[in-house]
Amino acid sequence: MMKFSLPGVHVPHRKHTASSVGERIPTPQTVTIPTAMHIGKPARLLVKVGDTVFVGTKIAEADGAVSSVIHASVSGTVTKIYDMLQSNGRTVPAAVITSDGNMTPDPSLAPRTVSSREELIAAIRESGVVGLGGAGFPTHVKFSVPEDAIEELVINGAECEPYITSDTVTMLTRADEMAYAISQLRTYYQIKRVVIGIEKNKPEAIASMQKMAASLEGVEVKVLPSLYPQGGEKVLVYHTVGKVIPMGKLPLDVGCVVVNVTTLAAIGRYLMTGMPLVEKCLTVDGGAVKKPQNVIAPIGTPLSEVFAFCEGFSSEPAKLLYGGPMMGVALSDMSAPVLKNTNAILALTAKEAKLPKTTACIRCGACTNHCPFGLNPAALERAYERRDAEALDSLCVTLCMECGCCSFNCPANRPLVQTHKLAKVFLRDAKSKEAKS
Amino acid sequence: MSQLHVSASPHIHSGNSTSGIMRDVLIALLPTTLAGVIIFGWRALLVLLVSVGSAVGFEALWQWLLKKDQTITDLSAAVTGLLLGLNLPANIPLWQVVIGNLFAIIVVKCLFGGLGCNLVNPAITGRVFMLVSFGSLVKNAFPVGVDATTSATPLGTLAAGGTVSYADLFLGNVGGAIGETCKLALLIGFVYLLVRRVITWHLPVVFIASSFVLTFLFNGFDLNAAALMTLSGGLFIGAIFMATDYVTSPATAWGKVVFAVGAALITVMVRLWGNYPEGVSYGILLMNILTPYIETWTRHKRFGEVKKA
Numbered sequence: 001m002m003k004f005s006l007p008g009v010h011v012p013h014r015k016h017t018a019s020s021v022g023e024r025i026p027t028p029q030t031v032t033i034p035t036a037m038h039i040g041k042p043a044r045l046l047v048k049v050g051d052t053v054f055v056g057t058k059i060a061e062a063d064g065a066v067s068s069v070i071h072a073s074v075s076g077t078v079t080k081i082y083d084m085l086q087s088n089g090r091t092v093p094a095a096v097i098t099s100d101g102n103m104t105p106d107p108s109l110a111p112r113t114v115s116s117r118e119e120l121i122a123a124i125r126e127s128g129v130v131g132l133g134g135a136g137f138p139t140h141v142k143f144s145v146p147e148d149a150i151e152e153l154v155i156n157g158a159e160c161e162p163y164i165t166s167d168t169v170t171m172l173t174r175a176d177e178m179a180y181a182i183s184q185l186r187t188y189y190q191i192k193r194v195v196i197g198i199e200k201n202k203p204e205a206i207a208s209m210q211k212m213a214a215s216l217e218g219v220e221v222k223v224l225p226s227l228y229p230q231g232g233e234k235v236l237v238y239h240t241v242g243k244v245i246p247m248g249k250l251p252l253d254v255g256c257v258v259v260n261v262t263t264l265a266a267i268g269r270y271l272m273t274g275m276p277l278v279e280k281c282l283t284v285d286g287g288a289v290k291k292p293q294n295v296i297a298p299i300g301t302p303l304s305e306v307f308a309f310c311e312g313f314s315s316e317p318a319k320l321l322y323g324g325p326m327m328g329v330a331l332s333d334m335s336a337p338v339l340k341n342t343n344a345i346l347a348l349t350a351k352e353a354k355l356p357k358t359t360a361c362i363r364c365g366a367c368t369n370h371c372p373f374g375l376n377p378a379a380l381e382r383a384y385e386r387r388d389a390e391a392l393d394s395l396c397v398t399l400c401m402e403c404g405c406c407s408f409n410c411p412a413n414r415p416l417v418q419t420h421k422l423a424k425v426f427l428r429d430a431k432s433k434e435a436k437s
Numbered sequence: 438m439s440q441l442h443v444s445a446s447p448h449i450h451s452g453n454s455t456s457g458i459m460r461d462v463l464i465a466l467l468p469t470t471l472a473g474v475i476i477f478g479w480r481a482l483l484v485l486l487v488s489v490g491s492a493v494g495f496e497a498l499w500q501w502l503l504k505k506d507q508t509i510t511d512l513s514a515a516v517t518g519l520l521l522g523l524n525l526p527a528n529i530p531l532w533q534v535v536i537g538n539l540f541a542i543i544v545v546k547c548l549f550g551g552l553g554c555n556l557v558n559p560a561i562t563g564r565v566f567m568l569v570s571f572g573s574l575v576k577n578a579f580p581v582g583v584d585a586t587t588s589a590t591p592l593g594t595l596a597a598g599g600t601v602s603y604a605d606l607f608l609g610n611v612g613g614a615i616g617e618t619c620k621l622a623l624l625i626g627f628v629y630l631l632v633r634r635v636i637t638w639h640l641p642v643v644f645i646a647s648s649f650v651l652t653f654l655f656n657g658f659d660l661n662a663a664a665l666m667t668l669s670g671g672l673f674i675g676a677i678f679m680a681t682d683y684v685t686s687p688a689t690a691w692g693k694v695v696f697a698v699g700a701a702l703i704t705v706m707v708r709l710w711g712n713y714p715e716g717v718s719y720g721i722l723l724m725n726i727l728t729p730y731i732e733t734w735t736r737h738k739r740f741g742e743v744k745k746a
């Protein structure tokens with residue numbers, strides 16, 4: 001069992017929106033749905049300009065094993081298909097749907113009853129659900145395993161990033177869908193334990209999940225310390241079931257599958273109602289937002305409309321983020337759409353977004369002493385600066401989950417995790433060059 | 438539409454800063470500074486002012502001459518100057534103080550690339566440089582009102598078979614460098630650094646405790662003598678403020694322990710069998726040089742690390 005808890009950092013909580021359960025925004029006029037909102041190959045579009053679609057109509061098919069199905073999030077007409085530049089620099093086809101304002105559900109949608117593990121996996125695939133905690137890994141792939149492969153199902157309700165409360169909303173309002181998904185999964189897999197991990201700064205969510213757990217057998221709630229990053233997959237597995245995932249391995253290698261609470265609820269909703277993943281509850285916050293709150297928006301809604309629903313900006317936003325401030329992605333454009341894995345959008349003021357000046361490393365050790373995985377970010381930075389692939393490899397740069405604890409705490413504000421990202425790419429290139437020669 | 442700033446995560450920062458850490462060290466040294474001035478008089482204050490002023494001045498001059506960004510606002514030069522001053526006797530000629538800081542700042546720190554790049558602690562090395570250059574430094578400094586001609590530093594007295602009272606040792610009413618005699622003030626600074634989480638307990642506690650144990654073992658199993666020697670000289674200021682310098686000590690807890698035991702061993706050996714009254718300085722200086730290796734030996738275990746075949 002677990003002996004020590006892993007290091008981490010005390011980030012500010014800023015959970016201002018914790019009591020906002022999520023209001024549905026008015027139907028946007030158009031939605032823009034890219035074919036890549038998941039890790040893996042972009043989906044293959046099934047629609048063309050002029051096609052009529054309903055809420056939940058499948059508009060793109062998963063292309064290959066690691067890919068995901070995509071559905072229309074409004075009813076209306078496909079008016080444009082174009083190559084869209086995404087925030088990660090990738091250009092993928094995207095479909096623009098002009099809403100008819102009716103939000104008519106697809107008539108073919110019906111509760112999905114399954115009678116075997118294969119049917120359950122197929123259903124999860126058809127639900128279009130991907131890792132909604134942020135990673136966007138297609139969920140059906142995690143479950144495409146033999147029935148005895150999963151010993152523990154670890155449910156991630158840690159929500160350790162500042163500001164974000166959308167998973168809290170899920171835990172408060174969608175316990176029934178989560179419970180249904182858990183019972184279906186337990187029917188077709190020999191799962192011994194189900195553990196829901198939640199940071200202790202969310203007492204209401206903990207109470208709601210404990211209530212749900214009491215109604216199900218073999219489900220327990222594990223209260224985690226409020227120490228970022230409890231929601232990191234390896235950190236969560238270690239702190240909930242006490243298993244160490246070896247370097248370079250997946251949770252499944254130690255008999256665990258980790259799913260986020262909202263991912264689980266989305267599976268439950270699809271099985272119960274047949275409605276696939278077409279809308280997201282997201283936290284809209286940050287100092288520049290006039291009315292911070294949780295909202296429910298169709299996937300593909302332009303962020304500008306979501307902000308407009310929150311009464312716009314009280315001051316000029318200097319930085320716009322998908323996700324939380326520790327791992328979120330900065331956006332250059334207010335018209336970017338809500339994605340499947342968008343759990344928050346933050347508009348930070350210039351003051352909030354201002355980072356201290358970078359100065360010389362004073363070798364204080366704050367980076368290595370706060371790294372959950374015991375890496376030495378300062379040494380990694382020096383190794384990358386001299387482009388030393390061998391040193392990067394022996395310092396295990398690939399183990400870095402990019403949680404940002406090192407950079408957050410660095411008194412010299414060195415761009416440590418930022419360098420790790422570059423170093424990983426550099427190491428990969430160096431290794432492939434070596435393999436070729 | 439305004440310009441949106443785009444950068445890689447993380448997008449927030451803890452607010453920790455180098456200058457904040459250095460400011461905390463300066464604050465932690467305040468009780469010791471005050472005690473030094475009370476014990477050794479106004480000449481001590483003059484030495485400290487000259488020391489801090491010349492340290493900051495030399496760094497400013499260096500950065501200006503090399504047309505580099507000014508770095509004195511990170512306060513690290515001020516810390517070096519104050520520490521070096523506290524390690525000097527109150528009656529030292531002021532020109533020697535300036536030369537010592539020239540060596541500490543320019544040779545030890547700036548020539549190696551400035552803050553974070555120096556291999557050894559500038560203040561310690563400055564003190565050792567001054568000892569080697571200007572002869573016996575410390576043995577001529579005595580508290581105000583004590584007759585310098587008939588007294589010696591406690592280590593000198595002990596070596597000569599004499600005895601010193603615990604109260605005098607603890608409160609600093611003995612001969613020595615300005616900042617090294619008052620253990621009470623140094624401990625107050627230590628507690629402040631712990632509370633502010635600037636340092637951890639490992640290095641100072643292990644350094645002082647092992648010095649005590651080793652003195653006891655090597656010096657005829659005499660508890661009283663071991664305790665007196667531990668309370669004497671520069672052990673406390675060295676263990677609390679000099680050995681814990683981030684740049685030149687290991688970052689990991691186990692590394693700090695190894696560093697501390699090694700420094701204690703050298704300190705005790707120099708004190709018992711050496712010719713110089715400089716055990717602590719040499720202990721720290723030699724362990725500074727070993728720090729990169731200690732860090733490698735004691736690095737954290739990586740999560741899920743598998744032994745490579």
